[in-house]
Amino acid sequence: MISAQSVLEGDRLALSRLLTAIERGSAEGQEALNALFKHTGQAQLIGVTGAPGTGKSSLVNQLALHYRHPASGEPLRVAIVAVDPSSPFTGGAVMGDRIRMRDLAGDEGVFIRSMASRGSLGGLAPTTASMVQAMDAAGYDIIFIETVGAGQAEVEIAKLADTTLVVEAPGLGDDVQAIKAGILEIADILVLNKADRPGVDSAERALKGMLQLGHPVEHVFMHHGKKAQVATHDTVGDLWLPLIQRTVSTEGQGIAELAEAIARHRAYLRESGEWERRDRARLETELIALLGAQLMARWQAATPDEVYNEVLTQLLDRQISPSQAVNALTRQGEYSA
Numbered sequence: 001m002i003s004a005q006s007v008l009e010g011d012r013l014a015l016s017r018l019l020t021a022i023e024r025g026s027a028e029g030q031e032a033l034n035a036l037f038k039h040t041g042q043a044q045l046i047g048v049t050g051a052p053g054t055g056k057s058s059l060v061n062q063l064a065l066h067y068r069h070p071a072s073g074e075p076l077r078v079a080i081v082a083v084d085p086s087s088p089f090t091g092g093a094v095m096g097d098r099i100r101m102r103d104l105a106g107d108e109g110v111f112i113r114s115m116a117s118r119g120s121l122g123g124l125a126p127t128t129a130s131m132v133q134a135m136d137a138a139g140y141d142i143i144f145i146e147t148v149g150a151g152q153a154e155v156e157i158a159k160l161a162d163t164t165l166v167v168e169a170p171g172l173g174d175d176v177q178a179i180k181a182g183i184l185e186i187a188d189i190l191v192l193n194k195a196d197r198p199g200v201d202s203a204e205r206a207l208k209g210m211l212q213l214g215h216p217v218e219h220v221f222m223h224h225g226k227k228a229q230v231a232t233h234d235t236v237g238d239l240w241l242p243l244i245q246r247t248v249s250t251e252g253q254g255i256a257e258l259a260e261a262i263a264r265h266r267a268y269l270r271e272s273g274e275w276e277r278r279d280r281a282r283l284e285t286e287l288i289a290l291l292g293a294q295l296m297a298r299w300q301a302a303t304p305d306e307v308y309n310e311v312l313t314q315l316l317d318r319q320i321s322p323s324q325a326v327n328a329l330t331r332q333g334e335y336s337a
């Protein structure tokens with residue numbers, strides 16, 4: 001039995017159990033989440049993505065330490081979800097992460113969870129969204145979501161975040177890894193980590209070039225049906241222009257500046273209304289995904305295999321079109337005309 005109340009009170013074991021239940025897609029996990037949902041919406045979700053080996057885990061480690069030991073003010077509570085493509089039990093990367101995370105081990109204000117991207121029921125992004133909600137309800141102020149920036153699934157997860165850091169490092173073969181994966185466009189802050197390594201200047205030049213392409217100085221949009229054109233320099237007030245921050249995660253260099261940039265982005269989100277917009281987009285995406293899955297399941301349960309196979313045969317014989325097949329299977333229209 002998972003106690004939602006215990007999760008709310010900060011019971012780590014209860015949260016662990018809930019996260020496991022969510023990963024398994026169990027009904028009791030869902031029930032606890034239903035009870036907890038009204039307590040979500042408080043945390044700042046920070047996505048950290050980029051190619052393997054760029055230093056994402058080291059960076060999260062340093063940022064978490066920064067939030068736990070602030071120069072002034074109260075320490076923030078930090079949760080970390082590491083979504084790794086390899087198995088959490090045998091994957092070398094996760095073992096490495098555990099070792100580097102040791103600075104945070106034993107700190108009650110830090111909660112770290114690794115999850116496997118394979119074998120999660122209902123898809124990686126919805127499972128991650130639920131896990132983040134559980135951590136949010138448990139009262140963590142900052143939630144890091146670390147993903148390997150490698151494809152569509154990772155981009156979907158990155159869209160869960162309020163603030164997305166895309167991590168690059170010089171000398172990984174290509175100048176800019178994120179271009180290939182198409183994740184540069186989701187960056188709110190570009191972190192050029194391993195700034196102690198050779199090639200950092202050319203990597204920064206390449207990143208700046210890409211930012212220019214992605215965020216041209218002229219911004220064209222439709223305003224009351226008319227094409228309007230403004231220079232983004234005039235509208236920095238309502239537009240966030242991604243910035244580049246150099247860091248050396250192994251030394252902690254640039255971390256305070258990065259945390260400052262994250263705080264500025266948070267302020268921007270709040271002041272511009274973007275915070276609500278992102279929250280809405282996130283919840284609407286989840287709603288539509290759940291609705292789609294539910295309707296599909298109902299349709300499957302209500303449709304005998306013979307009926308489906310018969311319609312499929314007619315489709316393959318070119319007697320009916322795909323659209324007519326859908327009508328037939330949902331009994332919405334005549335297709336024999």
Ligand SMILES: Nc1nc2c(ncn2[C@@H]2O[C@H](COP(=O)(O)OP(=O)(O)O)[C@@H](O)[C@H]2O)c(=O)[nH]1
Pocket residue numbers: 050051052053054055056057058059093096097193194195196197247248249250251
């Ligand atoms: N020289 C240097 N090495 C770093 C830096 N940040 C991380 N590393 C090293 O790079 C390797 C990969 O780091 P990791 O955080 O696991 O990368 P991830 O795969 O992106 O999570 C590790 O050996 C780190 O010690 C840095 O700023 N400079």
Ligand SMILES: [Mg+2]
Pocket residue numbers: 056057058093097146
């Ligand atoms: Mg890592």
